[in-house]
Amino acid sequence: MTILAASILALAVGSQAHQVAWSKGMYCKNSNSNVDSPNAAGFIIDPLYNLTTTDWFLHGVCRNFPPPAGEYLNVPANGKFTVEIASNRAFTTMSYNGTKATDWPDGKVHPNNWSTNVSDPNFPPSSVGCLGSPNIHAHGSVDAAGTAFAISYNNNINTVAMTDFTVFTVLANTPYKRLATYSVPNLPACPSGGCLCAWAWVPNGCGQSNIYMNAYRCQVTGASKTALPVGKPQVPVWCQTNQSACLKGPKQMIVQWQAQGNNVVLPSGMQQGGGWPSPNYNSKVGFTAGAQTDIFVSTTVKSTATSSASSAKITSSASTTTTASAVNAAITTGAEASNSLSAETATGTVVSEPSDTVVPSSAPPRDTMIPVMLTITAIFILSSFM
Numbered sequence: 001m002t003i004l005a006a007s008i009l010a011l012a013v014g015s016q017a018h019q020v021a022w023s024k025g026m027y028c029k030n031s032n033s034n035v036d037s038p039n040a041a042g043f044i045i046d047p048l049y050n051l052t053t054t055d056w057f058l059h060g061v062c063r064n065f066p067p068p069a070g071e072y073l074n075v076p077a078n079g080k081f082t083v084e085i086a087s088n089r090a091f092t093t094m095s096y097n098g099t100k101a102t103d104w105p106d107g108k109v110h111p112n113n114w115s116t117n118v119s120d121p122n123f124p125p126s127s128v129g130c131l132g133s134p135n136i137h138a139h140g141s142v143d144a145a146g147t148a149f150a151i152s153y154n155n156n157i158n159t160v161a162m163t164d165f166t167v168f169t170v171l172a173n174t175p176y177k178r179l180a181t182y183s184v185p186n187l188p189a190c191p192s193g194g195c196l197c198a199w200a201w202v203p204n205g206c207g208q209s210n211i212y213m214n215a216y217r218c219q220v221t222g223a224s225k226t227a228l229p230v231g232k233p234q235v236p237v238w239c240q241t242n243q244s245a246c247l248k249g250p251k252q253m254i255v256q257w258q259a260q261g262n263n264v265v266l267p268s269g270m271q272q273g274g275g276w277p278s279p280n281y282n283s284k285v286g287f288t289a290g291a292q293t294d295i296f297v298s299t300t301v302k303s304t305a306t307s308s309a310s311s312a313k314i315t316s317s318a319s320t321t322t323t324a325s326a327v328n329a330a331i332t333t334g335a336e337a338s339n340s341l342s343a344e345t346a347t348g349t350v351v352s353e354p355s356d357t358v359v360p361s362s363a364p365p366r367d368t369m370i371p372v373m374l375t376i377t378a379i380f381i382l383s384s385f386m
């Protein structure tokens with residue numbers, strides 16, 4: 001296909017146009033830069049794929065780009081907190097006074113119940129038939145795989161490890177819209193200096209299988225003095241077709257499709273619903289939707305549970321919330337399907353469109369690079385190579 005550029009000043013950038021949760025306290029707020037970058041995208045939104053542990057854990061070098069001193073993501077015990085999921089900081093209230101933010105992660109306007117069932121010539125489906133923009137690896141909210149936050153009471157970014165992070169909340173059917181509100185269980189207070197939190201997403205097909213993980217300096221607000229400590233998190237167990245085999249209690253984040261550190265043991269064959277097995281923050285690996293109330297060290301059963309195994313170091317203190325069964329209805333295209341999702345750019349002429357930044361060559365994920373021609377004279381015509 002031809003590319004017509006109206007200006008020599010056109011800048012070609014490769015946009016992977018994936019998502020991260022933007023908020024106060026985040027690492028890599030300026031992507032992998034120390035300069036204020038309202039238009040930050042690029043590295044920070046890169047999917048994590050086939051990487052070493054150093055490179056995928058908390059999004060690799062993002063660990064070297066902390067938030068300003070004293071800035072935290074506030075996590076209210078027994079309350080809720082909201083972050084902004086977007087493919088570019090430009091599309092959030094953290095940039096441009098929010099003037100480029102819409103209801104959606106791509107900074108565009110879509111119908112309220114946007115899905116591949118709704119035809120919009122400006123936003124055609126990806127080559128694998130999923131939503132092209134926003135690139136959420138799904139056909140709509142119905143099969144959005146779910147995202148999660150985990151917390152570590154070890155707040156040392158240099159020593160923290162996967163085994164320190166416990167998933168404490170899951171938001172089913174996300175990523176979908178920009179605003180994402182997570183429910184918090186009865187978390188105890190953090191030590192001086194706060195905690196570390198992590199946002200995590202594992203898509204279910206609809207392109208390359210990859211994961212997303214980013215760090216935040218966070219603090220639990222309004223914590224009860226009597227709140228129980230979080231137990232030692234274990235690796236989740238695949239239990240899609242046998243929910244009684246799910247691991248109960250505190251769970252670690254999911255790592256999959258990396259060169260090192262993959263943790264969930266996948267079954268052979270295809271998963272229920274189609275595609276290669278893909279562990280997500282949903283019932284397939286034992287995550288319930290909402291606040292994870294079974295993560296605390298306890299011999300005291302507070303809720304409706306009956307007799308407890310009091311000898312167990314880690315027991316469930318109240319475990320039932322709605323399961324995210326609908327999330328599993330995904331129609332996937334296989335773990336290694338090539339991802340030809342269109343970039344989160346309009347296919348028409350857009351004025352003053354914030355661009356994604358250049359994806360560093362050190363990031364190997366194979367998602368399709370969509371060239372975008374963007375001019376500083378605010379005239380561009382783009383064409384997809386796909």
Ligand SMILES: *[C@@H]1O[C@H](CO)[C@@H](O)[C@H](O)[C@H]1NC(C)=O
Nearest residue numbers: 049050051258259364365366
């Ligand atoms: C994973 O990375 C290694 C080393 O960088 C490379 O040799 C290999 O081809 C990659 N595998 C895939 C499936 O991309």
Ligand SMILES: *[C@@H]1O[C@H](CO)[C@@H](O)[C@H](O)[C@H]1NC(C)=O
Nearest residue numbers: 038094095096097098099100
């Ligand atoms: C944001 O709004 C404030 C107050 O109205 C204004 O001073 C500032 O220039 C605005 N910043 C941007 C980037 O538009």
Ligand SMILES: *[C@@H]1O[C@H](CO)[C@@H](O)[C@H](O)[C@H]1NC(C)=O
Nearest residue numbers: 111112113114115117118119
């Ligand atoms: C969702 O989209 C369909 C198809 O465009 C439309 O018929 C329906 O009214 C929409 N529903 C809502 C709740 O917006």
Ligand SMILES: *[C@@H]1O[C@H](CO)[C@@H](O)[C@H](O)[C@H]1NC(C)=O
Nearest residue numbers: 115116117139140141142143
């Ligand atoms: C498309 O519509 C069908 C029929 O209403 C529904 O079952 C399916 O979940 C919808 N798909 C999406 C991605 O919303």
Ligand SMILES: *[C@@H]1O[C@H](CO)[C@@H](O)[C@H](O)[C@H]1NC(C)=O
Nearest residue numbers: 239241242243244245246247
């Ligand atoms: C389901 O899992 C439970 C607990 O691991 C096990 O005892 C049971 O045999 C499994 N059922 C099936 C049908 O595999």
